[in-house]
Amino acid sequence: MTQMSITCPRCGAECTETYYGPCTACRTELCASLGGDHRVVAQVEYEPKMNVTPNAVALKDD
Numbered sequence: 001m002t003q004m005s006i007t008c009p010r011c012g013a014e015c016t017e018t019y020y021g022p023c024t025a026c027r028t029e030l031c032a033s034l035g036g037d038h039r040v041v042a043q044v045e046y047e048p049k050m051n052v053t054p055n056a057v058a059l060k061d062d
Helices: 024-034
Strands: 004-007 014-017
């Protein structure tokens, strides 16, 4: 990846970064001030609604 010379949109300093955005110093400061503790979120297994029949057409009586 190529480095490019940009002006940091947050602090206005000239810096060399791979992608456009806050410079490394600003990213470090943002992570320290805004980043919270990481936690694992348990996912609930999908359960279909009970009022829906999976194949209503096949169960239909003529």
